[in-house]
Structures are given as C-alpha cells and as structure tokens.
Amino acid sequence: MKTEQRRFMRIGITGGIAAGKSTVSKHLISRGYNVIDYDQLAREIVLPHSPIVKQIEEEFGSHSVNEDGTVNRLWLAHNVFTDDNKRHHINDIMHPAVYALAVQKERDIITQNPDARMIFHDIPLLIETLDIAKKNGFVFDHIMTIEADDDIRIQRMIETRGMAKAEARARIDAQLTREQREATADVVIDSNLNVKDMLSIVDNTLENWLTA
Structure with a gap:
C-alpha cells in the first residue's frame, strides 16, 4: 500500500455515550479547529430515499422506514439497536458509508485550508x-477518549435526553467498556472534572502534540 503523505495530524476523539465528546468538540471548534462530526455524517447518509x-428497508422491513422516506428512528431504537445481532448488522451497513463520506469531508477541509495542522474526527464508535x-x-496520529463514571x-442521559435509568444503563452496556477504549487511546480525558478543568487538560494536550 502506498504510504500516506500529509502535513496535518489526524486526531480521533471517542468515548462512551454521554461522556463529554460533544463538549470537547464544541471547544475545539471554538478554537478554530476543524472537527468532523460522525453523528452528523450518519444523519447525512440517511437522508430521505x-x-x-x-438498504435498511430491504434488510429490516417496511417498519424501519417512514412514509416520507426517512428512517424510523423510534422503531429502530426499539427493534434493532436493542438486539446485538441486528445492531451489528445495521452498523455494517452504515459505518462504511459514514467513513467514505468522512474521507470526502477531510479532503474538502484540506482544499479550503491547506495549512491546517490538526483535523479532528469525533467518532463515538472509533475503537x-x-x-x-x-x-x-x-x-x-493520536486517539483521545473522553471518559466519565457510569453513574x-x-x-446526564436522564437529565439531557429524557431517558429512563434502565434505558441509559442499556446504552452504556451496549458499547465497549471504558477499559477497552482506554487500552487503544493514547490520551484519556477525565470528564468527571468540571468543564473548565477538563478543557484546560485538552488544551495542554494539544499544545504538547504541536510542540513535540
């Protein structure tokens, strides 16, 4: 395979659900960095029709799609994402398409800003x-995982997403463990801290990378 030639650092940001990835990404954007949001890419690939x-309709039936050609998120949440095999199946459909779109997004960033030193990829399921x-x-070049205690x-999910406690627990249990993410990442950001202290650690980490 041809060796990739690039002048910027590619940074992956990940972490468990409700761990604080969005807070970190918003901070990076406020500082002028480019962040590719994979949740947004996932929404783009399932635009109507x-x-x-x-493909989702072919695999999971007519109930998986609304009459207006949009995916039936509520039905999928209760009938696909609660089943390990079905969840893996729909991920096998969506993840390659999301990454293919990310490739184009990154190219667009470099075209518009050829002097970019870092491009961040906010990927909930990076590992x-x-x-x-x-x-x-x-x-x-680096993988940063944002972590917080399960409780x-x-x-956070109860307060900001209106989830029942059992549903929030199930969402956490459906993902890899914190230990598995930390084993792959080279930086762990503790979001049990207050936001100011957490973001200060993020800033110091970036400074260390840029001056290494």
Missing part, C-alpha cells in the same frame, strides 16, 4: 470501527 435508507477506518486510509453518564 437515500441508498442507505433503501469498534478502526478496521473500517484503516480500509479508508485513515491512520490516526455520572446515566444521570
């Missing part, structure tokens, strides 16, 4: 999809 929506990333030519994350 898109090829991915049609789970590293093989797909590599197939798309993505080698990350804090559950409380």
Whole structure:
C-alpha cells in the first residue's frame, strides 16, 4: 500500500455515550479547529430515499422506514439497536458509508485550508470501527477518549435526553467498556472534572502534540 503523505495530524476523539465528546468538540471548534462530526455524517447518509435508507428497508422491513422516506428512528431504537445481532448488522451497513463520506469531508477541509495542522474526527464508535477506518486510509496520529463514571453518564442521559435509568444503563452496556477504549487511546480525558478543568487538560494536550 502506498504510504500516506500529509502535513496535518489526524486526531480521533471517542468515548462512551454521554461522556463529554460533544463538549470537547464544541471547544475545539471554538478554537478554530476543524472537527468532523460522525453523528452528523450518519444523519447525512440517511437522508430521505437515500441508498442507505433503501438498504435498511430491504434488510429490516417496511417498519424501519417512514412514509416520507426517512428512517424510523423510534422503531429502530426499539427493534434493532436493542438486539446485538441486528445492531451489528445495521452498523455494517452504515459505518462504511459514514467513513467514505468522512474521507470526502477531510479532503474538502484540506482544499479550503491547506495549512491546517490538526483535523479532528469525533467518532463515538472509533475503537469498534478502526478496521473500517484503516480500509479508508485513515491512520490516526493520536486517539483521545473522553471518559466519565457510569453513574455520572446515566444521570446526564436522564437529565439531557429524557431517558429512563434502565434505558441509559442499556446504552452504556451496549458499547465497549471504558477499559477497552482506554487500552487503544493514547490520551484519556477525565470528564468527571468540571468543564473548565477538563478543557484546560485538552488544551495542554494539544499544545504538547504541536510542540513535540
């Protein structure tokens, strides 16, 4: 395989649900960095009547898609994402498409800002999809995982997403463990801290990377 030639650092940001990735990403954007939001990419690939929506309907039946051609998120949440096999199946459909779109987004950033020193990829399931990333030519210079204790994350989901405690617990249990993420990441950011202290650690980490 041809060695990738680039002048910028590619940074992966990950972490468990409700751990604080969005807070970190918003901070990076406020500082002028480019952040590719994979949740947003996932929404883009399922625009009404898109090829991915049609594939989801073929695999999971008509209940998985609304009459207006949008995915039926509520039905999928209760009938697909609660089943390990079905969840893996829909991820196998969506993740390659998301990464393919990310490749284009990154190219667009470099075209518009050829002097960019860092490009961040905010990927909730980064550790789970590293093989797909590599197939798309993505080698990350650093991986940062944002972590918080489970009880804090559950409380955040209850307060900000209106989830029941059991649903929040199930969302956490459906993902890799904190230990698995930390084993792959080279930096762990503790979001049990107050936001100011957490973001100060993020800033210091970036400074260390840029001056290394």
